Amino acid sequence: MSDEKKFAAYICTGCGIGDRLDASQLENVATREGRMNVVKQHEMLCSKEGVQMIQDDIDNDGVNHIVIAACSKRAKVEAFAFPESKVAVTRANLREGVIWARPDTDEARETTQEMAEDYIRMACGEIKQMNPPQPSGQQERNPNILVVGGGITGMTAALEAAAAGYTVHLVEKEGQLGGHAAKLHKRVPFKAAPIGTPNSPDANLPMPEDTGVAEMIAAVESNDNIKVHLNSRITKTSGAPGRFSVDISTESGDTVTENIGSIIQATGFTPWDPSGLTNLHYADCPDVITQLELEELANAAGDGPIKRPSDGKEVKAVLFVQDVGQNSDKEDELPYDSGVGDLVSIKQALYFKHHNGDDCDTTICYDNLRTPGAPGEDFYRSGQKNGVIFTKADVTEVVPGDTLTVKMHDKILDEDAEVHVDLVVLDVGMVPNSGPDPYAATESLEGLSDEEREAELEAQAEEAADETSVSVESILNLTYRQGTDLPQLKWGFTDSHFICFPYETRRTGIYAAGPVRRPMDIRQAQDDAAGAAMKAIQEIELAAQGRANHPRTGDLSFPTFRREGCTQCKRCTVECPFGAIDEDEERYPQYNESRCRRCGTCMGACPVRVISFENYSVNTVGAQIKECSIPEEWDEKPRILVLACENDAYPALDQAAIAGQEISPWARVIPVRCLGSVSLSWVTDALNNGYDGIIMMGCKRGEDYQCHFVRGSAMANERMAKVGDTLESLNLEPERVVVHEVAITDIERAPALIKEMEETIEKIGLSPFKF
Amino acid sequence: MSDLNQRMIEKYRNDFLKEVEANVEEGEWVKMCMQCGVCSGSCPLGKHWAHPPQEIFMMIRAGEREEVLTSDSMWMCTSCYNCIVRCPRELPITHIMHGLATYSKKLGLVPKGQPTATFAEIFWNNMMKKGRVNELKLGLSLYFKDGFGQGIKNAMANQKLGMAMMKAKRMSPAELFGGHGIKDVGGLQKMIKKAQELEDARMKKFD
Numbered sequence: 001m002s003d004e005k006k007f008a009a010y011i012c013t014g015c016g017i018g019d020r021l022d023a024s025q026l027e028n029v030a031t032r033e034g035r036m037n038v039v040k041q042h043e044m045l046c047s048k049e050g051v052q053m054i055q056d057d058i059d060n061d062g063v064n065h066i067v068i069a070a071c072s073k074r075a076k077v078e079a080f081a082f083p084e085s086k087v088a089v090t091r092a093n094l095r096e097g098v099i100w101a102r103p104d105t106d107e108a109r110e111t112t113q114e115m116a117e118d119y120i121r122m123a124c125g126e127i128k129q130m131n132p133p134q135p136s137g138q139q140e141r142n143p144n145i146l147v148v149g150g151g152i153t154g155m156t157a158a159l160e161a162a163a164a165g166y167t168v169h170l171v172e173k174e175g176q177l178g179g180h181a182a183k184l185h186k187r188v189p190f191k192a193a194p195i196g197t198p199n200s201p202d203a204n205l206p207m208p209e210d211t212g213v214a215e216m217i218a219a220v221e222s223n224d225n226i227k228v229h230l231n232s233r234i235t236k237t238s239g240a241p242g243r244f245s246v247d248i249s250t251e252s253g254d255t256v257t258e259n260i261g262s263i264i265q266a267t268g269f270t271p272w273d274p275s276g277l278t279n280l281h282y283a284d285c286p287d288v289i290t291q292l293e294l295e296e297l298a299n300a301a302g303d304g305p306i307k308r309p310s311d312g313k314e315v316k317a318v319l320f321v322q323d324v325g326q327n328s329d330k331e332d333e334l335p336y337d338s339g340v341g342d343l344v345s346i347k348q349a350l351y352f353k354h355h356n357g358d359d360c361d362t363t364i365c366y367d368n369l370r371t372p373g374a375p376g377e378d379f380y381r382s383g384q385k386n387g388v389i390f391t392k393a394d395v396t397e398v399v400p401g402d403t404l405t406v407k408m409h410d411k412i413l414d415e416d417a418e419v420h421v422d423l424v425v426l427d428v429g430m431v432p433n434s435g436p437d438p439y440a441a442t443e444s445l446e447g448l449s450d451e452e453r454e455a456e457l458e459a460q461a462e463e464a465a466d467e468t469s470v471s472v473e474s475i476l477n478l479t480y481r482q483g484t485d486l487p488q489l490k491w492g493f494t495d496s497h498f499i500c501f502p503y504e505t506r507r508t509g510i511y512a513a514g515p516v517r518r519p520m521d522i523r524q525a526q527d528d529a530a531g532a533a534m535k536a537i538q539e540i541e542l543a544a545q546g547r548a549n550h551p552r553t554g555d556l557s558f559p560t561f562r563r564e565g566c567t568q569c570k571r572c573t574v575e576c577p578f579g580a581i582d583e584d585e586e587r588y589p590q591y592n593e594s595r596c597r598r599c600g601t602c603m604g605a606c607p608v609r610v611i612s613f614e615n616y617s618v619n620t621v622g623a624q625i626k627e628c629s630i631p632e633e634w635d636e637k638p639r640i641l642v643l644a645c646e647n648d649a650y651p652a653l654d655q656a657a658i659a660g661q662e663i664s665p666w667a668r669v670i671p672v673r674c675l676g677s678v679s680l681s682w683v684t685d686a687l688n689n690g691y692d693g694i695i696m697m698g699c700k701r702g703e704d705y706q707c708h709f710v711r712g713s714a715m716a717n718e719r720m721a722k723v724g725d726t727l728e729s730l731n732l733e734p735e736r737v738v739v740h741e742v743a744i745t746d747i748e749r750a751p752a753l754i755k756e757m758e759e760t761i762e763k764i765g766l767s768p769f770k771f
Numbered sequence: 772m773s774d775l776n777q778r779m780i781e782k783y784r785n786d787f788l789k790e791v792e793a794n795v796e797e798g799e800w801v802k803m804c805m806q807c808g809v810c811s812g813s814c815p816l817g818k819h820w821a822h823p824p825q826e827i828f829m830m831i832r833a834g835e836r837e838e839v840l841t842s843d844s845m846w847m848c849t850s851c852y853n854c855i856v857r858c859p860r861e862l863p864i865t866h867i868m869h870g871l872a873t874y875s876k877k878l879g880l881v882p883k884g885q886p887t888a889t890f891a892e893i894f895w896n897n898m899m900k901k902g903r904v905n906e907l908k909l910g911l912s913l914y915f916k917d918g919f920g921q922g923i924k925n926a927m928a929n930q931k932l933g934m935a936m937m938k939a940k941r942m943s944p945a946e947l948f949g950g951h952g953i954k955d956v957g958g959l960q961k962m963i964k965k966a967q968e969l970e971d972a973r974m975k976k977f978d
Contacts, residue, residue: 199861201799369805381860384803389788389832392806412806412829 008038008063012045012070020099034124071095088130092123096654101663111665125627129619133557135546142261151179153266153514156529162225185298193378205382238479240592241509242543261540269430269515285400286310305356317361317421320345326429338519341427346383430519435475438483482579503532543594557613565610572602577711599709600677630690638692646671649697649742656747676712690770693757697742773879787836796870804828810854846887902953907946
């Protein structure tokens with residue numbers, strides 16, 4: 001096939017498009033104004049025949065740049081993908097974007113047709129700036145997975161990946177596998193009671209069961225696909241998914257370098273240290289212990305009773321204090337609840353019923369009893385059935401002595417009470433074993449004034465200089481420009497979104513699983529590990545083809561920059577939310593295709609507009625802005641440019657049209673990959689071209705962000721704060737440009753926001769820049 | 772306090788929950804309560820109770836023996852069964868309340884003059900005489916339970932209702948003299964006596 005560009009537009013008349021619009025007029029626009037080489041109509045373009053018609057033109061007539069004027073780009077994605085052909089495709093949204101968004105009335109007919117014609121013009125303009133995306137040539141298929149951490153999570157991930165035929169390097173810093181779980185006496189049961197088990201006090205309910213860790217270790221050690229590195233750490237990780245180079249060093253200093261496709265970080269947790277709580281006397285009373293320490297006592301008990309540490313006396317009464325230092329707003333305590341401590345205490349109370357006899361008093365003092373997971377409720381009942389006493393109480397003090405006195409406030413009976421026991425067990429929370437957060441310093445500066453920013457920087461410098469402050473050791477030692485380890489979401493947990501993107505961190509191809517991601521127990525960690533292993537495998541396969549993984553799965557396009565135009569300002573390397581861009585020896589940005597999520601935040605950042613994707617660039621959107629018709633002032637037909645995030649705002653508008661919401665006939669909506677990719681030049685160009693208003697619709701930013709690219713929406717907002725200067729220099733009203741946070745569920749609000757702009761324009765008048 | 776009460780205290784020391792499990796009808800369910808409070812919220816008389824069911828269960832587990840057994844709360848239960856229907860853990864709460872009341876009576880811990888307890892006793896004695904309830908006598912006993920003067924006052928206050936019932940033949944003054952009985956009163960009384968013996972024998976174990 002020659003490199004010559006051949007443009008074609010296909011207009012679908014199905015789904016009512018042909019009834020509501022003058023299709024032959026649309027054809028005219030595509031031919032005369034859009035200058036398409038081929039323009040065809042079809043009564044149902046997404047049908048087998050319709051798609052075949054296009055495929056024939058590709059195969060026989062060399063068509064390689066295609067405009068599909070039919071439904072939204074979110075509909076019929078597979079039908080119009082043409083995966084076997086090297087073609088660029090764009091869509092003009094005539095169905096959701098025009099006919100469904102407008103009333104079917106005689107008065108509306110003219111403006112509806114104009115809307116459709118504009119979308120054809122815009123798509124024809126865009127396609128001329130597009131190129132068929134193709135892989136960079138950087139990619140390799142590397143079927144090796146690195147798992148960091150040899151606990152339950154790490155071992156499960158390794159076994160799952162190995163079972164799927166991938167090679168695993170399992171790195172553990174200790175001298176043996178198993179992590180915390182290897183030290184447990186028993187585990188919380190995995191299965192609920194069978195369906196139909198009655199609620200009665202003599203029902204057959206789940207009991208603590210063997211941990212299965214020894215079997216798992218044996219399975220890992222005997223698996224030919226798993227290479228275990230004990231007493232080892234990661235001393236260097238460079239490269240990108242599909243071509244990581246990882247140095248694994250033993251304590252003695254021997255280093256091996258492995259080529260790795262993708263990485264799973266399963267570094268687990270450390271129990272929180274309750275020594276600071278002097279009222280509970282953990283630090284100075286040997287009979288006040290943590291749950292993990294009780295496991296050792298239970299293991300030591302053998303077939304006999306559990307004995308307390310101070311004098312080896314058999315325990316006759318034990319009390320569990322739940323949520324110690326958790327859900328707390330005090331400094332140095334944990335602001336979250338680890339969620340699994342209540343199950344653990346029930347399990348351990350049952351140890352006493354088993355080892356020390358039915359008449360051993362076991363009391364669990366809780367505030368909110370939480371027993372997550374399928375067997376949770378049954379296990380709670382199992383505890384009750386076996387005589388564990390549950391008391392909703394605040395434990396205020398433990399008085400050490402031969403018999404320990406526990407003072408508490410009973411919250412159901414609203415009275416103070418005292419219990420005398422031999423042993424007190426504390427449920428302390430899980431602290432994630434994360435590396436240093438690469439963004440800890442920069443993100444604490446957000447939203448601060450210049451003065452506050454300076455003060456914060458100074459405080460950080462002081463803290464760094466303070467020798468007593470603990471510096472966290474790096475786990476991955478990434479050679480990325482943006483730091484050595486995975487960014488943290490909240491409270492030190494290595495994650496990028498607790499709900500929407502499990503396992504996805506802000507570093508492509510590196511997945512977090514287990515309690516380093518959020519607090520969890522063995523059962524949850526095993527599910528988590530399997531999930532992360534699937535992601536790691538997916539990444540290996542996609543990186544091998546040069547395709548994006550999450551969230552633009554399968555995307556072949558990736559950003560490149562025009563070296564001669566680059567001013568080395570570093571904004572792209574600093575602002576990339578995923579640390580995908582390094583700097584080369586000459587301090588130019590160095591893109592790493594397989595680390596990239598294809599959001600275009602670098603493109604939006606570039607002040608000299610040298611960054612582009614083959615099929616998405618400053619020019620592809622610029623052409624759409626330029627090709628849209630701008631009626632003369634006396635026509636009184638304003639133009640509102642809507643730059644809508646393709647993940648949330650654009651589907652919200654589609655959904656609004658499907659639900660019969662009207663969208664202003666003056667709106668022209670252009671989907672963008674992320675609001676972070678919006679170039680300030682689009683705003684300036686649109687204003688200069690005579691658009692009357694500009695609405696940018698992105699995702700929720702900030703702490704509860706919903707941006708698929710984590711920081712894109714926040715970046716855009718920061719950049720647009722400067723748009724006021726542009727408006728001022730053009731002598732335009734500031735109301736003409738607005739940024740909104742729109743969620744995918746805002747199907748009534750999104751059209752209303754456009755209507756709002758229509759009313760604003762009515763008030764302040766049309767733009768003076770029409771010609 | 773009765774001997775039995777003293778014996779129970781010694782037997783169970785401070786484990787009131789075990790005592791309830793062993794001696795109170797359906798008492799083995801108490802430990803299964805998860806303190807959600809749906810029973811207390813569902814009880815139509817709940818706000819008149821010193822301790823609604825959820826609280827009673829918590830007090831049992833906290834070993835507050837005397838407070839529970841001398842409480843008049845379980846005597847407030849009208850057996851509407853709302854709590855049983857709604858309890859997510861399916862505890863037979865109504866039965867447990869009656870069980871606790873019975874146990875407290877057995878131990879002689881019922882608060883003096885508790886009206887439900889008094890009525891229950893009047894009802895029982897009335898019924899045992901003829902094998903069926905003599906409504907006229909039951910009404911009168913209830914009127915006069917607090918003394919002659921109060922009885923006359925009560926009777927006068929309900930005079931109109933009484934006359935209307937007699938007129939409609941729903942109540943006969945002749946019932947005052949003997950009244951109806953069942954066929955074999957002696958047989959019933961023997962039966963009840965035997966049941967009492969069995970129960971006494973059961974409690975004897977605690978001597």
